[in-house]
Amino acid sequence: MKSIALLPGDGIGPEVIAEAKKVLAAVGAAYGREMTFESYPFGGAGIDECGDPYPEVTAAGIRRSSAILLGAVGGPRWDALPLEQRPERGILRLRADLDVYANLRPVRVHDVLLSYCPLRPELAKGTDLVIVRELTAGIYYGERGRSRANGEWQAYDTCTYTASQIERVVRAGFETAQKRRKILHSVDKANVMTTSGLWREIVGDLAPEYPDVKVHHLLIDNAAMQMMRSPSQFDVLVTENLFGDILSDEASMLAGSIGMIPSASLGPDVSLYEPIHGSAPDIAGLGLSNPIGTILSAAMMLRHSFGWEAEADAVEAAVFRVLEEGYRTRDMTKVGTEAVTTSEMGSLVAEEVLKMSAKVAG
Numbered sequence: 001m002k003s004i005a006l007l008p009g010d011g012i013g014p015e016v017i018a019e020a021k022k023v024l025a026a027v028g029a030a031y032g033r034e035m036t037f038e039s040y041p042f043g044g045a046g047i048d049e050c051g052d053p054y055p056e057v058t059a060a061g062i063r064r065s066s067a068i069l070l071g072a073v074g075g076p077r078w079d080a081l082p083l084e085q086r087p088e089r090g091i092l093r094l095r096a097d098l099d100v101y102a103n104l105r106p107v108r109v110h111d112v113l114l115s116y117c118p119l120r121p122e123l124a125k126g127t128d129l130v131i132v133r134e135l136t137a138g139i140y141y142g143e144r145g146r147s148r149a150n151g152e153w154q155a156y157d158t159c160t161y162t163a164s165q166i167e168r169v170v171r172a173g174f175e176t177a178q179k180r181r182k183i184l185h186s187v188d189k190a191n192v193m194t195t196s197g198l199w200r201e202i203v204g205d206l207a208p209e210y211p212d213v214k215v216h217h218l219l220i221d222n223a224a225m226q227m228m229r230s231p232s233q234f235d236v237l238v239t240e241n242l243f244g245d246i247l248s249d250e251a252s253m254l255a256g257s258i259g260m261i262p263s264a265s266l267g268p269d270v271s272l273y274e275p276i277h278g279s280a281p282d283i284a285g286l287g288l289s290n291p292i293g294t295i296l297s298a299a300m301m302l303r304h305s306f307g308w309e310a311e312a313d314a315v316e317a318a319v320f321r322v323l324e325e326g327y328r329t330r331d332m333t334k335v336g337t338e339a340v341t342t343s344e345m346g347s348l349v350a351e352e353v354l355k356m357s358a359k360v361a362g
């Protein structure tokens with residue numbers, strides 16, 4: 001029995017979580033797996049219900065859970081709050097609390113998606129990469145402040161990394177590469193930043209322990225350019241918190257939409273799964289959001305937290321089968337073609353999971 005804590009959050013968060021839950025229920029029925037679901041207030045919803053984006057009731061609930069599935073947080077309603085009180089701060093506190101330092105963001109350009117990629121198909125074809133983003137340190141967690149000096153405002157954010165914070169995520173990068181095509185690009189800004197200098201040194205020190213992995217060092221600006229020039233050269237990229245945030249939104253478009261990309265945030269204990277997109281206030285409540293990033297995050301949960309490989313494979317296969325059949329949510333609909341709603345897309349994937357398992361059983 002696995003207990004899944006759901007943190008739907010704000011905007012399109014609750015819509016996409018509902019569809020992932022639908023697909024997980026289909027997995028349970030098809031494979032005889034027992035899962036329980038408990039929803040907790042989080043983000044703006046946490047502020048509205050409990051006065052805190054990461055309320056104690058939520059922190060206590062997730063401590064009792066086997067894994068956490070998060071939708072998205074934030075929105076204009078809470079944008080005027082000071083940074084420390086905003087919904088986004090709830091995510092940073094949650095990640096730190098769970099110590100989920102390795103955030104895996106896979107981007108795969110399945111052939112059926114090639115025509116949705118803004119790059120020419122021959123450039124994007126075969127792209128299958130994972131960004132391993134450091135998630136619990138760096139500039140997101142450094143000292144920050146704002147003050148008056150010499151008659152004007154000044155503000156600062158600081159980026160700090162300890163050697164052990166770098167080492168553990170770089171090891172996650174090497175280990176991820178070992179299970180794949182064994183190419184690791186370490187992305188930094190070592191020509192300018194001292195944290196990047198230490199990062200590069202540590203990658204160099206660890207490389208001999210992973211002799212089967214080919215290591216490349218790449219500056220972040222060049223990496224952003226290479227992502228558009230020739231994305232299929234990449235296998236695994238490992239990078240610090242802020243660079244990974246930006247690079248993954250850029251890379252998401254290779255798969256046609258930011259709504260397609262899942263993530264797993266792994267640490268020593270309970271892990272966290274979430275799509276990489278935000279709460280998309282511009283389309284919330286309209287049935288226009290793409291739930292596939294969240295559904296694929298649930299698949300990552302089945303694989304990484306529960307060790308249910310066949311079930312994870314089935315969800316991924318079901319998603320791509322539905323895409324092959326031509327169904328698209330509005331974010332990936334070409335002019336003149338029909339879109340399915342968020343809920344219809346979730347139902348199509350859930351039905352496909354059931355159909356596929358019936359075929360196997362039959």
Ligand SMILES: NC(=O)c1ccc[n+]([C@@H]2O[C@H](COP(=O)([O-])OP(=O)(O)OC[C@H]3O[C@@H](n4cnc5c(N)ncnc54)[C@H](O)[C@@H]3O)[C@@H](O)[C@H]2O)c1
Binds near residue numbers: 074260278282289293
């Ligand atoms: N992990 C998170 O919870 C998370 C991540 C990023 C941004 N945010 C927050 O979300 C809010 C909105 O931020 P933003 O607009 O910069 O980024 P966003 O990712 O929410 O949206 C960017 C664009 O992508 C579209 N989009 C995003 N997800 C989609 C989906 N599943 N299907 C279809 N279209 C999708 C949106 O409609 C929008 O046009 C902000 O408050 C921000 O802080 C939260």
Ligand SMILES: CC(C)[C@H](C(=O)O)[C@@H](O)C(=O)O
Binds near residue numbers: 091276
């Ligand atoms: C909402 C925000 C704090 C978050 C981040 O920057 O990590 C988001 O952009 C993400 O990518 O998960």
Ligand SMILES: [Mg+2]
Binds near residue numbers: 246249
């Ligand atoms: Mg982001």
